[in-house]
Amino acid sequence: MESSLFRLIKPAPLTEPVSSRIGCIYMYRAMWLMGWLPPKDGLIRYLYNCWTFVTFGFGTVYLSAGFAMSYVLEFNNFTPDEFLTSLQVALNVFGTAVKATILYRNLWRLTKTEDIMDGLDKRARSDSDRHKMHIIVARSNLVFLIFTIVYCVYVGSTFLSYVFSGRPPWSVYNPFLDWHKSTRNLWIQAIFEYIIMSFAVMTDQLADTYLLVFLIIIRGHFDVLKDHVRNLRMDPDMSEQDNYEEIVNCIKDHKKIKECCNMLRPVISGTIFVQFGLIGSVLGLTLINVFFFSNLWRGLASFMFVVAVLMETFPFCYTCNWLLDDCDDLSNALFQSKWIDAELRYKSTLTHFMHQAQQPILFMAGGIIPITMNSNISVAKFAFSIITIVREMNLAEQFK
8 A cells, every 4th residue: 555655756667658647646636635626527526516615615715714803803812922823824824715716717727738748748759768757757746745744744733732732723713612611622623723724735735836746747848858959960870851850849849848838827927926925924924933932842833834835935936947947958959969961951940949949938926026046035035024123123022
């Protein structure tokens, strides 16, 4: 059972066919678990839609309203660290609701992208090409598994650190239960919060990892394309017609890679724009909680939250930078290929290809912010501005 569950995080042997779709299996399993992939017809579709309503209703709508009601009706009952723990998560939950809605409405784009990748898979013919794709497919599944572990550790550590100190982990408003009355009520409230927060965290994970999973696979196809470009006109047994057809196929592969990126561009633009807007304030509140108010165990839980928040943007922005480098590498590989003694038709086609390859594949958040490491660092710096203000104005001491 264990080997079957985790075998997809290891590269498959070359004797086993592997497609790009396999790199998305863990992600789609999580989507199915959250009620995002309903059956096409039958009674089970309606039952499944009820489950979709539960996960969305409790994980986004109720949780967002519960946090807001807690601040309105029970604000005086919060200690500083409890309020900050609640507020940092509440901001992220509001953002998760928007990101999940954008992704859910654009799931068809993921399907269309996979269809385009099917054509690219057919071009991975040699053992070297297939070895690269096997590694990329395993890596994308491993990345999703790592995200799952980190997010689950955060939820579990926050739950345990607060419930054993006699408080609900996130203090979500519950009109049907007063946890102050008994330990039994406290545990019921804590477990209820754990369940609905697990819905929210899994939803957030899907909104954060789909882009990274697909971009890892796209970069794998880009790597295969660069190898094909380096091998242009290197086989003495190929005729000029064969060489011309090969460079035309490379152009088609490059066009398909750009189609994949263009298909994902609208959904990436929306989800990353939301996250860029939240990361600075969420990180600032969390770090203030860690530095000024938390004890050891609550501090460790908040630290896991910092790691989870950083993982929402940093890996994808880092991969986007690598994709820009891939475009430069492809252009250089074309220029350095063996084209000097080629026929005129081949040279003119190569010139056209080089012009296309020199156009960087750049994603924009909200159509205005380049998704790069520089942008990620810039928005994250706001967290340190918040800490500086709190320290200079001595606000932490006033709230203790």
